[in-house]
Amino acid sequence: MPRGQKSKLRAREKRRQNRAENQGVKSAQATTGEEEEAACSSSSVLGDAPSSSTGVGTVQVPPSAPATSSAAAGASCEKAAVKAKGQVQKSKKSSKASTSNESSGQNLLSMKATMLVEYLLYQYKRNEPIKKADMLKIIHKWYKKDFPEILRKASERMYLFFGLKLKEVEPKGNYYTLVEDQEDTSDGRGSGFRYPKKGILMPVLGFILLNGYHASEEDTWEFLNTLGIYEGKNHLIFGEPRKLITQDLVQENYLVYRQVPSSDPPCYEFRWGLRAQVETSKMKVLEFLAELNDTVPSTFAPHYEEALKDEEEKAQAIGLGAPRAANPSKASGRSRAKSSHHPVPE
Numbered sequence: 001m002p003r004g005q006k007s008k009l010r011a012r013e014k015r016r017q018n019r020a021e022n023q024g025v026k027s028a029q030a031t032t033g034e035e036e037e038a039a040c041s042s043s044s045v046l047g048d049a050p051s052s053s054t055g056v057g058t059v060q061v062p063p064s065a066p067a068t069s070s071a072a073a074g075a076s077c078e079k080a081a082v083k084a085k086g087q088v089q090k091s092k093k094s095s096k097a098s099t100s101n102e103s104s105g106q107n108l109l110s111m112k113a114t115m116l117v118e119y120l121l122y123q124y125k126r127n128e129p130i131k132k133a134d135m136l137k138i139i140h141k142w143y144k145k146d147f148p149e150i151l152r153k154a155s156e157r158m159y160l161f162f163g164l165k166l167k168e169v170e171p172k173g174n175y176y177t178l179v180e181d182q183e184d185t186s187d188g189r190g191s192g193f194r195y196p197k198k199g200i201l202m203p204v205l206g207f208i209l210l211n212g213y214h215a216s217e218e219d220t221w222e223f224l225n226t227l228g229i230y231e232g233k234n235h236l237i238f239g240e241p242r243k244l245i246t247q248d249l250v251q252e253n254y255l256v257y258r259q260v261p262s263s264d265p266p267c268y269e270f271r272w273g274l275r276a277q278v279e280t281s282k283m284k285v286l287e288f289l290a291e292l293n294d295t296v297p298s299t300f301a302p303h304y305e306e307a308l309k310d311e312e313e314k315a316q317a318i319g320l321g322a323p324r325a326a327n328p329s330k331a332s333g334r335s336r337a338k339s340s341h342h343p344v345p346e
Helices: 003-046 068-083 085-126 132-139 141-162 197-210 217-225 241-251 274-279 282-292 303-321
Strands: 164-168 175-180 255-259 268-272
Touching (some): 085 141, 141 197, 141 282, 282 303
Antiparallel strands (some): 164 175
8 A cells, every 4th residue: 555545544543533532522521511400400300309318329349250351351462462562552542442431321321320219219208100201301301312221220229129110100101100019038039038128138238248248337338328328317218227227127136236346446347147147148149239230140259159159058958858859950059040020111
């Protein structure tokens, strides 16, 4: 290819990159404006909202999955760099930008879902109709095309935290209602707990599990704050959260709340109580966390491996207890497919 033509191609490519960067800056600025307008829309729809907290954000529990794929990708890029260093560097920048934009987009949708959860709970407590038009105002018209995904996320959180199913009142989906659902625990799929207790207990048990079976009181409150649950602030569903987790659930033996030995000044921590150990399992708690994070239980390695081992030991114990019973399948302890018992409105 003639040298002059190559120069033209390089210049054209550079102009494309500059245009893409400028569009990214404009997109970020637009996003900020959207969030501000959406906040105003939310306030106008909810009116004089109560001072109690209602929101439920995404449970951000850091998984312990090994980064083998990332390491392999890095090695591959190093080999390619020897042959075409310039092209690989451009590819890396493009890949990082793409990943960052995708992550940012998902975070925005989660934020919008949290706003819808606040609206849904508020309407539920006031026993007022849930309108699609109001929800579109809350998330802003620019997110209209993402409304089905945002509503799906909000619907899942309403079910997982509060046991409330979102159902369409009309076929066209302009009006919705929330219906209480008492989970049937007799089929082996349930956590063993009933709502609304389950909505706060399962996340706390999961946080304790992923922190080595004991979690400091300070860290636990920081975690609950990400779910819109604050110490000293009355919650529409859970009531006064401090009393619930340090007294009620402790007296019922679901949680252990104790002073850390030799701590000065004294500090406290949470552990699983005896009833929690009997009525649920590590695997069920991991499945709960996985549903909240749109992932699978195996993401939380090595906790998943330990939970899987527990399930296999239970299955073997049941098999030994039954005369001439078939060998328990190892697959029984493996992660089940994501539950579809909560509805996803179209």
